[in-house]
Amino acid sequence: MTRPLDPPKRKDPLKKTRQPLYPQPVRSRTAQGLTAAAALGRFELQKCLDCNAVIYPPRDACPKCLSARVPFVPVHNGGQVLAETTIHTSTDPYFRERTPWRAGLTKLDVGPVVLSHLHGDVREGARVRLDLKLDKGGAPVMIALPDQETPHMADDPQLREMTCDPKFRRALITDGRGAVGQAMAKAFSEAGSTIVFVGIADPWKPFPGQDALGKIPRVEIVALDVTDSESVSEQAEQIGGRVDIIVNTADYVRPGGIMQRHGLTVAREEMDVRYFGLMRLAQAFGPGMRARGADGANSAAAFVNLLSVHALMNWPQYGGYSAAEAAALSAAQCLRAELRPGGVKVLNVFFGPLETEWFQTVPPPKVAPAALARAVVQALQRGQEELFIGDVAQDICARLAVNPKAIERELG
Amino acid sequence: MAADLVAFARAVTQGAIRVIDLTQTLSQEFPTIVLPPEFGQCAPFRIEEVSRYDERGPAWYWNNITLGEHTGTHFDAPVHWISGKDLPNNAVDTIEPRNFVAPASVIDCSRECAGNPDFELTVPFVEAWEAKHGRIAPGDWVLLRTDWSKLPYPQYAGMRDDGAHTPGPTPGAVKWLVEQRDVHGFGTETIGTDYGQAQHFNPPYPAHFYMHGKGRFGLQCLTNLDKLPPKGAVIVAAPLKIKNGSGSPLRVLALIEEAA
Numbered sequence: 001m002t003r004p005l006d007p008p009k010r011k012d013p014l015k016k017t018r019q020p021l022y023p024q025p026v027r028s029r030t031a032q033g034l035t036a037a038a039a040l041g042r043f044e045l046q047k048c049l050d051c052n053a054v055i056y057p058p059r060d061a062c063p064k065c066l067s068a069r070v071p072f073v074p075v076h077n078g079g080q081v082l083a084e085t086t087i088h089t090s091t092d093p094y095f096r097e098r099t100p101w102r103a104g105l106t107k108l109d110v111g112p113v114v115l116s117h118l119h120g121d122v123r124e125g126a127r128v129r130l131d132l133k134l135d136k137g138g139a140p141v142m143i144a145l146p147d148q149e150t151p152h153m154a155d156d157p158q159l160r161e162m163t164c165d166p167k168f169r170r171a172l173i174t175d176g177r178g179a180v181g182q183a184m185a186k187a188f189s190e191a192g193s194t195i196v197f198v199g200i201a202d203p204w205k206p207f208p209g210q211d212a213l214g215k216i217p218r219v220e221i222v223a224l225d226v227t228d229s230e231s232v233s234e235q236a237e238q239i240g241g242r243v244d245i246i247v248n249t250a251d252y253v254r255p256g257g258i259m260q261r262h263g264l265t266v267a268r269e270e271m272d273v274r275y276f277g278l279m280r281l282a283q284a285f286g287p288g289m290r291a292r293g294a295d296g297a298n299s300a301a302a303f304v305n306l307l308s309v310h311a312l313m314n315w316p317q318y319g320g321y322s323a324a325e326a327a328a329l330s331a332a333q334c335l336r337a338e339l340r341p342g343g344v345k346v347l348n349v350f351f352g353p354l355e356t357e358w359f360q361t362v363p364p365p366k367v368a369p370a371a372l373a374r375a376v377v378q379a380l381q382r383g384q385e386e387l388f389i390g391d392v393a394q395d396i397c398a399r400l401a402v403n404p405k406a407i408e409r410e411l412g
Numbered sequence: 413m414a415a416d417l418v419a420f421a422r423a424v425t426q427g428a429i430r431v432i433d434l435t436q437t438l439s440q441e442f443p444t445i446v447l448p449p450e451f452g453q454c455a456p457f458r459i460e461e462v463s464r465y466d467e468r469g470p471a472w473y474w475n476n477i478t479l480g481e482h483t484g485t486h487f488d489a490p491v492h493w494i495s496g497k498d499l500p501n502n503a504v505d506t507i508e509p510r511n512f513v514a515p516a517s518v519i520d521c522s523r524e525c526a527g528n529p530d531f532e533l534t535v536p537f538v539e540a541w542e543a544k545h546g547r548i549a550p551g552d553w554v555l556l557r558t559d560w561s562k563l564p565y566p567q568y569a570g571m572r573d574d575g576a577h578t579p580g581p582t583p584g585a586v587k588w589l590v591e592q593r594d595v596h597g598f599g600t601e602t603i604g605t606d607y608g609q610a611q612h613f614n615p616p617y618p619a620h621f622y623m624h625g626k627g628r629f630g631l632q633c634l635t636n637l638d639k640l641p642p643k644g645a646v647i648v649a650a651p652l653k654i655k656n657g658s659g660s661p662l663r664v665l666a667l668i669e670e671a672a
Contacts, residue, residue, distance in 0.1 A: 204443050204565035206572070228440045229460055265452045 002120055005155040007194070008168055008297040020293035020343045021094040022137030031058040033072035034140035038132040039385035043077040045112070046070040056112035077130045079108040081144060084124045094136065101158065106130055106144050116142035117158050121150040133162035133383050136293070136343035138336075154381060163383035164301035164345055167192035169244035174199045174226055174281065177207045179356055179369040180306065181249035187373035188247075189216050191381070194298070197239055199224025199250075201231075226250040226277030227269075236284035241292070243285055247304040247376065250277050253358035257319035270324035278305065278331050286335065290342030302345045302380055305332040306372070309350040309393040312400060316412030336385070345385055349376055352392025365391045427670060434634045434647075434664040435485040436561065442633075443569040444483050445603050446576075454480035481659040487651040488605065488620070488630030492658040495625030502627065504657040511629065512650035514596045516666065517548045518640045521579065522559040529570050531558070531579040532607060535588045545642040550594035553631070553647050556581070560601040561635035570608050580607025583618035590626045597629030599647075599664075601637060605630040631664060640666055 011017075027035065037044035046055040048062035049069040061068050084104035090096050102118040106128055114130060122128055127147040135141045143159060154165055171188045175181045176198035188196045196219045203223065214221060222239060225231040226248070252273035254266050261267065282303075289300035310318065311325035329348065336346035353359040355366045367390040379387040388397045399407050423429040436442055444456045457479045463469025482488070490496030491503045501507055519541050525531045533556060538548070548554060558579050560568060570577040580602065581589075589595045598605050598619050605619040615621045623630055631649055646667040651660035 202443070204569045204571065205446065206566075225440070227456075228458060230440060263452075265455075269453070 001150060002152040002156045004152040005160075005168060005297055011296075017292065018097070018294045018296075020136070020290070020341065021097070022341075022343055023092065023094045023135050023139065023141075025135075025137035025139040027139055028058065030060055031140070033058060034132060035134070035138075037072060037074075038134050038140040040387070041379065041382045041384040042074055043130065043132050044072040045075050045110070047073045047075065054108070054110040054112055056108075056114055075108075075110045077108070078147070079106040079114075079128055079130060079144075081105070081118070081122060081124050081126050081128055082107050082113065084118055084122075098157075098161070104144060114142055116144050117162075119143060119145045119153070119159055120156045121146045121153065134345065134385055135162055138340045138345070138385070160297075164245060164347070164380040165191075166245060166377055166380055168194055169298050169301060170195040170197070170242050171245040171247060172197040172199065172222075172224075172239065172243045172285070174224060174246065174248045174277075175250040176200055176213055176221070178249065178251065179209070180251065180354065180372060182209045182213050183369035183373035184247050184249055184376065185213060185216050185219050187370075187377045188245075189218050191377045193218065193245075195220055195242070197222050197243065199226075199235070201225035201227070226280055227272045229280050232280040232284045236288070240285050240288045243289065244292075244298050244300045245302045245304065245380065246281060246285055246289070247306070248278060248281060249306060250274075251306065252324070253318070253321055253356070255318050255321070255358075257316045258323070261320055267320050267324070270320055271327060274324040275327040275331055278328050278335070282331070282335050282338070286339060289344050290339050293342035293344050300342065300344050302347050303335060303339060304347045304349060304376060304380070305329075306349050306351070306376075307332070309352055309388065309396045310411075312350070313396060313404065313407050313411060319412075345383065347376070347379055347385055347387065349379065349387045349389065350393045350397065351389050352396070367393075424667070430668050430670050432636050432639050432645075432666040432668060434631075434636050434666050435662075436633050436635050438477075438479065438484045438661060441565070442484055443565055443603060444480070446569075446571065454482045456480075457483050479661060481654065481657055481661070484661045485633040485635070485664055486631075486659050486661045487649055488624065488632070488659045489651070489657065490624040490627045490629070491656070492630070493617075493620040493624035495621050496627060499627045502624075503654075504651040504660050505653045505655055507629075507651075509650070511596070513646065513648050514551055514553050515549070515643075516553040516555050516599075516640065516645045516647045517545070517595075518555045518557050518637060518642050518645065520557045520638075520642065522557055522638065525558040525560065525579045529567075529577040529579060529608065533579070533581040533585050535582075535585050538585060538589070541642075548589070548593045548595060551596050552593075553597055553599055553649075554589055554593075554595050555599040555631070555634065555637055555640070555647075556601070557637040557640070558601050559638060561633075561637070569603060574609075575611065576603070576608035578602040578604075578608035580605070580610060581619055582607070583613050583615060583622070586618040586622045590622050590628060595628065597631065598623050599631030599634055601632075601634050603633060605632050630659075634664060636666075639668075641668060644668065 050067035051065040053064045082105045087101045104118045107113050122144050128144040130142050166188050171193045173181050173184045185196050185198050224235045252270045292300040308325040310322035311329040314322040351367045353362040353366045355368045375389045388394045438457045444454050460476045462474045464473045489504045490499050606617045610617045648665040651662045
């Protein structure tokens with residue numbers, strides 16, 4: 001049984017903060033297929049289209065029939081542990097300071113034998129599920145998890161190295177004025193975050209849900225306006241060293257295309273909130289988070305961007321909005337590379353229209369703020385890097401891989 | 413005459429004429445007017461450091477700022493309102509510069525406004541003020557002292573679910589000030605020259621409608637009006653020379669003679 005995680009003690013100010021390290025990150029181009037699956041929280045291996053063999057480790061040709069048609073596809077992740085070992089010493093700086101570390105061989109039901117990390121509740125001979133995760137360096141790895149949920153399973157130290165669990169971490173929800181920010185605050189509080197900082201801009205303007213927001217346990221309202229560089233840096237000076245997860249809920253949704261809109265005022269505001277806002281947060285909070293990526297049980301863990309799936313393909317009815325979302329996505333990709341050396345993940349969450357006021361005229365399916373918040377928490381608990389939530393986002397994601405031109409024509 | 417001007421300048425330097433700053437500091441936190449979100453919005457004040465004796469500029473400090481024409485303490489030109497759109501010289505760059513210096517009548521209704529954000533300035537109120545302090549002269553700025561500038565921002569903005577609640581003039585009072593008193597313009601401590609609920613007046617926003625319709629000016633987000641005498645202050649309020657500008661943030665100064 002996993003020993004439940006103790007609430008992190010306050011830091012000893014005389015001790016140096018441990019610098020982040022990460023395991024060897026190099027993978028072959030073919031093996032990035034595992035990265036793609038792990039990012040989405042899926043379990044995929046290569047399967048030969050000619051002889052049906054499931055292949056691991058990744059190769060450019062099928063080892064049985066030499067076919068080059070070996071795409072990554074979802075496969076069943078069940079198997080049995082053949083052998084386990086506990087590593088007590090290592091020459092690798094990352095593992096050196098984390099021993100003892102368990103690893104083992106699992107025979108997958110679909111064929112291959114896989115060397116992977118082992119969850120603490122897994123014993124030799126046991127039935128397990130292999131999970132694809134991204135390690136501290138963002139590289140795909142596998143961990144064998146117990147077949148059935150075990151008590152406090154998520155608190156296993158090896159597993160927690162690969163996830164961004166909000167439990168005992170301190171979250172910053174950047175904008176609590178809207179339904180999404182408020183749902184997010186509630187979800188993080190329920191997920192066991194020790195403090196949920198919630199940013200409020202223009203406190204002189206009342207907003208719906210204000211009273212309920214203040215009553216959520218462990219919520220602390222802070223002054224934060226992502227359109228104001230000084231506000232962002234002042235808040236970072238105050239709480240930057242205690243923010244382990246940022247969820248940027250500051251959004252700006254307005255209908256209208258590029259040519260149809262009258263002037264640039266709205267477009268500037270869109271870019272100011274979405275693109276420059278992200279940049280302000282990244283500059284003010286990013287360096288501190290990157291430095292705190294290995295700071296114990298409440299190390300800095302994740303920067304979450306909430307993005308319209310139309311960042312990936314413009315929706316002319318909301319064309320200016322889509323363009324600003326695309327800018328935010330591009331910035332988020334850069335931020336991911338910048339935070340990776342600290343072991344801090346960037347989770348990009350994609351969705352279609354939300355069940356909010358600015359999508360009032362859009363017919364369902366729409367994503368409810370509470371569902372979005374739950375999905376974000378779950379994706380962090382699983383250590384994902386990408387999340388597509390709701391039918392619209394999942395549909396666009398799937399079809400982009402097949403025929404992006406078709407979506408472009410159908411959207412406008 | 414020249415001697416008078418020099419004597420005036422000396423009086424300012426030596427303090428016999430006191431300069432009162434009626435301007436709010438331009439800061440990011442200061443409330444900006446809020447319109448329903450589907451309308452275009454006035455940009456709040458924002459400041460970005462260009463360099464501060466660092467790698468971006470080793471020996472100098474400077475900022476880029478963004479703001480709207482109606483951000484912070486600002487001047488409203490007649491072209492701001494549809495009723496003044498066709499008047500000659502109606503924009504900040506074409507207004508005759510002599511209009512930027514004018515005396516003020518300061519109507520104190522701070523006592524009436526205390527605890528009553530819905531205070532309406534009416535003709536009888538102004539007449540009662542005149543009975544006490546003398547008739548408002550043609551060409552006077554009429555400044556409404558409410559002490560609103562002393563309130564914390566939530567009360568200052570007065571936003572509720574039915575709109576803003578801040579003191580201001582009735583349509584009748586504005587019309588009377590323009591037509592019967594030929595005033596220079598109207599100035600307030602609140603975010604706008606109009607009453608908070610002025611969209612429900614007829615005409616809506618009378619301080620904008622009547623003042624600008626007759627080529628008069630507006631000043632808002634003023635402060636320190638409590639330091640001015642009812643009569644005798646001279647206001648210096650020169651907006652930036654923005655091409656066809658509808659208004660402008662500015663430094664508003666009041667000159668008052670130090671009581672002997």
